[in-house]
Each structure stands twice: as structure tokens, then as C-alpha cells.
Amino acid sequence: MRAFVTAFFLLVSPAAADCIGQNLLSQMPADQRAALENAAAQVPFHEGNFWTATRADQIITLAGTYHLEDPRHAASMVALAPSISAAQTVLVEAGPDDETALKDLLARNPSVMILTDTTLPEVMDPTEWARLSEALLQRGIPPFLAAKFQPWYISMMLAIPACSMPIGTGEGLDGMVIKAAMERGIPVRALEPFDTVLSIFDKLSRDEQIAMIRSALALEDRAADYTVTLADSYFEGQSRLMWELMRAETLALPGYTPQMVAAEFAAMEEAMILSRNRAWIGVLEEAAAKGPAFAAFGALHLPGAEGVAALLQARGWTLSPLRFQ
Template sequence: MFGAIWGAVIGAVLLLGTTAQADCAGKNLLNALPIQAQAELRARAAAHPFAIGNFWLAERDAARIYLIGTYHFDDPRHAATLAQLRPLLKTTRVLLVEAGPSEEVSLHQRLADEPALILNTKGPTLPELLTPETWQLLSKAVRARGIPPVMVAKLQPWYVSMLLSMPLCGLNSAAAENGLDRQLMLAAAAEAIPIKALEPYDTVLRIFGDMPQSEQLDMVTMALATEASSADMMTTLADSYFAQEGRLIWEFNRLQSHEVLGYSPQRIDADLAKMEQVMMIDRNRAWIAKIEAAAQQGQVLAAFGALHLSGEAGVLRLLEQQGYHISRQPLP
């Protein structure tokens, strides 16, 4: 969901510590649920349009738009997907991604020039903002990642929540910047296919930067509640992606939040709805005009986080509302 921001900001924070390589040996939490609970989750996911499938074709008149939902982290299973997509690239006019090479350069430069984007350079630090108990939990969690708590104390809370959601193996994977998005960009560059961004390079930075501090601190508390199972969550996320069940992982995240956070169901649902609005729905709507404009120039391949595909305000439904016929395409 976060796209190119991960490689830049995760890479920056890894420089603060002495993290070592680790394997993501987590278990699939979905598979560990009782069969009935799994069925109920799948039923909730299926209630959303285009709940299953990572690869689609949108057609209207002569316009042909291929859409591939991506997983932003490195995984050997990407190889089969990339092999399926390579022949398509030869007939593609432009590759659309969340952030292209020039946007990534701009993001890295911006972070270097303005450390305040991820560092709290003024005002109270996290030990002052959090309860002593919460700060101790946070300190323990970042030490396990090889990062001194004193370095984390001045990080922006939204960034800390992202850091906590990733096990050590995930941090290294994110910093490696070798998810399907990156692999497709390299393949497109080899074919001399133009690569264009769907949004400005600082979109996600602005979303979090505009978030009230109280909400950012809530994100830290919520991330700490599930931090111990972060490796399991990453395994579950990856397995669900390669099973082409993107919407299922969103519903599973809702279930986990209800079970472990201790907040009222109404608050959890409201928080998730707000996150979906700013991180997915608003961005989806902004992308449609760029996707359609690119399609006027020839065949398009649009690659972006798989969570953006499904739902009433997902990219596929929005294109369907513009008169496109949507058909699922085969993947290995």
C-alpha cells in the first residue's frame, strides 16, 4: 500500500541500527483460524466487488488497460508473475506505477534535505508523549530490530507505527526495493518502455504529515498490540497476495484489530474506514484520470498495490463506472 516510500524511509532508519539479515519464518494466521471463521472472513471479502484476482483487463472501445496488483516486498514467487507479464510489456505503450524512477529520486532527495519529514526536530519526544509502560514496550520492540531506543525517540509517530508493523526480515526486504513494482520497472526500462507515476512522489508523506499527532500516537499503540506477531502477519499477507485474495487480508486485519486492540468495535471500524479513505479510496479516485489519459495513447500496464483493486471505490469498480468492461486475466 505504501509503495516507493518503504524503500526510502526504511532504508534510512536501518542506518540507525545494526540490524542483521533474518528469514521471515512466520506462520499463516489465516490458515490457523477455525474452518468456520475462515469461511466467514471469505464471505465478508466476497461481498466486495473484484475481491479475488491480481491481474485484470479493462476495455472500452479501442482502449486497453491491463492492471496488475502488486506486492511491494521481495519474494521469489514474483518470478512466475514477471514471466507471465514480460510478453505483455512488448506491446505496452506505457507502464504506470505509484512512483517511477524520477519520483523515487525526488523522494530520497527530499528525505535527505528535510529530515523533519520522519524526525521530530521540535516538540516533545516519544518518551514524553507515551505512557512509561508504552515507551518500555516500544523500546523493547525496537531493540529487537537492532535499533537503539534513543534513536527512535525522535522519530515521527506515524513512521514508528510502520516500523513496528514489520519484522526484521521485512525491514531488510523493504530496504532491498525488489518488489514486483521494482521488477516491472526494470523490465520496462530494458524494453525502453516509458514509466510514469500515478501520483506525486510525496503523496504518502503528505497523508501522514497532515495526520494529527494524537492519531499518529494511536497508530503506535495499535502497532505495539500486534508487534509480536509481525512475522506471522507478513507471512499471512504474502500468502494471501499470491493466492490472489487481496480483499481477504483487509478483512483479516479488521478481525485482528477487533481481537487484540481492546477498543470498541465502533472505534476500530471508524479508524479502519478513515485509513482506507486516505490511503486507498482518495488515491484511487485521483489515479483514474491519469490511467484513462494514458490509455488514449495506446495499451497501458498499470501496476500498484493489490489492495487498490477491489471494493466499491477500488480502481476496477471506478473504471467500470466509466464504461470499461473488466475481465480477470490468468496468472500462475
């Protein structure tokens, strides 16, 4: 599950992109990279971050995003600015008011993030807890504090490499889109309720969440390389290729079988990506019925037979790569 957590949270979680590592794809033998590229090419819309969806006189601009701060976002924003300015509504995964709503929820119900019946050292192998403690210290998180966090939240922390900590103040592409819309007086709406992702994690058993931590620790020593590779893949319009790389890397971990990897990837993709994609389509179409809409969300939501692009296409929308002048 590390593969999903890494790819998902680095595409949808804010952090400072300050890692120095190697691009694993560029270092890979040609035949291995070709195999990954072939696997990625099997799904619809596997390339490209920006699309235009049209149906009759309706239009939706789709922007697949990367939430880490990166200077390359500046060029994307220049190119996207006309589409944002023309929109009647801007849709994002988390709207401007969602952070306040989340804080209110945590204040009312701390168990969303805090273990109330045990601690991580009590439910983890001592050796694993020692490794986790060291990984958390490298991120500036005291183990005694982290010991009470829900395991899924620890996984999210591990998905942000130590080289990206502390979390920076810079904005990823979603934040830049929100800022641009608000400066133009364009309404910004959330694609889903603010607690959607929390409810998904709540459905995972504690053992499943601990397994996520275990898988994350297995790849901890290459976190900077994964971050660099993911960023480069995103800006090349190849986020699905990174997904296939992480699938291959997970398969190479000790104790993992093809059946285990297939099952874990399918379960997490359904929970974290596909189910949300399906729920978003009605929100997107409702917004487009009122005028041009602009939607920004994690790039991993675009590709695939049940990616946002293919789901819209199946409902009569024409998808075209967004051409920048």
C-alpha cells in the same frame, strides 16, 4: 490502525520476505474463515491480482502488487512480460526519479520525518516507550535515534516485522516491473506526486499517530505470522481476505469496540487507498488514450466499490481477469 498499516505497507513497502511463521488463515476454524471469506466477497473484485481493462480500442493492464521480495514473483513476471512489452506507458506508484525527489525534500524540510518540538519518550507512556524501544532494537534501530522520528514513520517501521530486517536488496513486483520496462525502453510514469503519502500522514494528529504505534505494539508478537499470511493470501489472489482478517484481529484487541474499528478502518481506507484511487483514474485514462498502458500498484487498491477496477468499470471499461497462457 495497525491493521491498515500492516496490510498497506507490506503491500507497498520494500523489505526482505524472510519471516518464518504460521499462516493464520490455514490455522483458523472453518466457520471463522468462512465468515471472513463472506465479508471479503461483499466487495466487487475481491479476488485476483491481474486484470485487463478495455474500452473501445483502449487497453489497460492492471497488476496488483506485493512489494516484499518473494521467489513467487518470478512466475508472475513471466506471465506479465507480454503485457509490459506491448505497453506504450508503464504507470507505478513511485517512479524511478521519486526516491531522489524524496531525498531532496527531506534535505530541505527535515520536519517531514523528524520531530522538531519534542521526542517520542516525552509524548508516550514510559511503559509503551520501553516496549517500542525493544521492538525497534529488534529491527536494528537505536531507540535514541528513533526518539526523534515522526510517529507515522515509526508505525511504518513496525509494519515491517523484525524477521524481515535489515531491509533486503531484492525487488518486489513493482520494482521488477519498473526494471523490465526500462530494459525495453518503455516510459515509466508515477501515478501520483512523490509526496502524496507524506501529505496524507501530515493530516493525522499526533495523537492519532501515537495510537497507530500503540496498536502496532499490541500485535508485535505475531508479526511473522501476519507477514506469512499476507504473502500467501496475495499469491492466492485473496488480498481482501487479509484485510478482513486484520479487521477481525483489531476488533479482538483490548479496548476496541466495533464502532472504533469501523471508524478507524473507514478513515484510513479513505485517506490511504480510496482518495488515491479516485485521483489515479484520470492518469490511467490519459495514458491509455495514447496506447496500451500497464499499471502496477499495491493489490489493496484493486478491490471494493471504489477500488481501481470498479471505478474504471463505472466509466465504461470492461474488466476481465488477465488470462495467462
